Amino acid sequence: MSIEQAYNSWADIYDTNQNKTRDLDAHATVETLSKYDFKNVLELGAGTGKNTPFLLSKAEQVVSLDFSEEMLNKAKAKIKDERVSFRRTDLNEEWDVEDNFADLVTVSLCLEHIENLDQIFAKAHQKLKENGFFFISELHPFKQYLGTKARYETEEGVKELEVYIHHLSEFVNAAKNNGFTLKEVEEWFDGEAENEVPRILSLVFQK
Ligand SMILES: C[S@@+](CC[C@H](N)C(=O)[O-])C[C@H]1O[C@@H](n2cnc3c(N)ncnc32)[C@H](O)[C@@H]1O
Numbered sequence: 001m002s003i004e005q006a007y008n009s010w011a012d013i014y015d016t017n018q019n020k021t022r023d024l025d026a027h028a029t030v031e032t033l034s035k036y037d038f039k040n041v042l043e044l045g046a047g048t049g050k051n052t053p054f055l056l057s058k059a060e061q062v063v064s065l066d067f068s069e070e071m072l073n074k075a076k077a078k079i080k081d082e083r084v085s086f087r088r089t090d091l092n093e094e095w096d097v098e099d100n101f102a103d104l105v106t107v108s109l110c111l112e113h114i115e116n117l118d119q120i121f122a123k124a125h126q127k128l129k130e131n132g133f134f135f136i137s138e139l140h141p142f143k144q145y146l147g148t149k150a151r152y153e154t155e156e157g158v159k160e161l162e163v164y165i166h167h168l169s170e171f172v173n174a175a176k177n178n179g180f181t182l183k184e185v186e187e188w189f190d191g192e193a194e195n196e197v198p199r200i201l202s203l204v205f206q207k
Contacts, residue, residue: 003113004067004090006161007047010152011070014048017152020190021139021199022050025108028137028188028202030054036204038104042127044091044120045110049075049084055106056081063097065089092116095123102128106135112150112163117170121178128207134180137202140187141167146197171203180205 007014014022029051039060046052046064048071055062061083066072067090076086087096091114105124114120124134139148150161172182183206187198 001159003162006159007068008070009154010159011048011068011074013152014071015050015074021109021150024188024190024200025137026050026054028186028200029106029108029135032137032184032186032202032204033058033104033106033135036104036133038102038133040102040104040129042095042097042102042105042124044105044107044124045113046075046086047071047110049079049086051106051108052079052084055104056083059083059104061085063087063101065091065095065097067091091120091123095127097127099126100129103132104128104135105132108137109139109150111136111138111166112144113161115164117166117174118177121174121180125178125180125207130207132207133183134175134205134207135202136171136205137200138166140198140201141165142197143199168201171201175203175205180207 041055041059041062043062043064046066052064064086072086089095105128144165149163151158184204186202188200189198
């Protein structure tokens with residue numbers, strides 16, 4: 001099953017099934033981005049719009065891209081706000097967003113499905129204004145090394161999605177090669193489990 005088809009079938013339960021990674025990402029996103037000011041946001045892999053209301057609480061305008069029609073349908077049904085535009089887009093292709101649009105590009109739990117990070121950083125750079133920020137929050141590569149993948153339960157059993165492992169060095173080098181500087185790096189743990197493997201890696205880069 002393609003990644004797009006998998007998210008189309010996951011969409012119905014994405015917001016409600018038990019998912020520690022989804023919930024910790026929401027926390028990491030709010031904690032990190034509360035410190036920044038932004039007017040125009042470009043959200044990549046927005047899914048059901050879990051993080052979109054928070055972005056709208058600080059922004060004037062949000063453009064949210066995703067290639068799963070069903071995930072976007074969930075987002076559109078929940079979020080009725082004329083300041084957000086949901087656009088069906090494959091992130092591996094051209095993004096239908098004007099250059100220099102955003103003060104913030106943000107992506108959560110999506111880059112594990114993208115093989116070539118370099119083209120994502122190149123396009124994020126193109127869509128950002130000068131000094132704009134690029135926030136990334138992903139399943140920590142340490143978790144990936146131990147075999148954790150995006151997955152959901154169906155009546156036929158657990159479905160695991162196709163993923164690519166991206167080392168920390170890949171994020172940092174793709175950023176450097178595309179004109180970004182690293183502003184923040186954080187690792188997020190389950191509850192008090194700071195001696196265990198971190199679940200989420202978050203990075204803030206600046207153009
Ligand atoms: C785990 S969900 C995360 C959704 C949301 N960002 C969140 O944190 O809840 C991953 C999302 O990435 C989207 N996605 C994966 N690969 C994509 C691609 N090549 N182009 C656009 N969207 C993609 C999926 O459709 C899905 O909605």
